[in-house]
Amino acid sequence: MKxxxxxxxxxxxxxxxxxxxxxIKIQGFKFxxxxxxxxxxxxxxxxxxxxxxxxxxxxxxxxxxxxxxPTGSYKRKFNKAGTYLYHCKYHAEMPGTIRVTETPVEPTSxxxxxxxxx
Ligand SMILES: [Cu+2]
Numbered sequence: 001m002k003x004x005x006x007x008x009x010x011x012x013x014x015x016x017x018x019x020x021x022x023x024i025k026i027q028g029f030k031f032x033x034x035x036x037x038x039x040x041x042x043x044x045x046x047x048x049x050x051x052x053x054x055x056x057x058x059x060x061x062x063x064x065x066x067x068x069x070p071t072g073s074y075k076r077k078f079n080k081a082g083t084y085l086y087h088c089k090y091h092a093e094m095p096g097t098i099r100v101t102e103t104p105v106e107p108t109s110x111x112x113x114x115x116x117x118x
Pocket of ligand 1: 029053054055088089090091094
């Protein structure tokens, strides 16, 4: 696990290289980053860094993490391309978006993720 996290960071910092795990932090009542762009087949891991329970719940019922305790995490693999909106079911103002692409995503394209959604 630690190795995967390191590889993800390295892939983001450099170029090319597919990565298999994207981490989203839950911190300060926010999903960080709020927008994520990944290729299909990639796993997303949410880790709760707040001191209260949150969830990562699909807006359309595709998945529900259930309660993610403080310091806890939840993982889900996205095998199908599409745009997935989600939220925390306890806090209405906690939206998140995962965009899953058919084709590999260049890590360097992360910077334009926000633009993609506007
Ligand atoms: Cu919450």
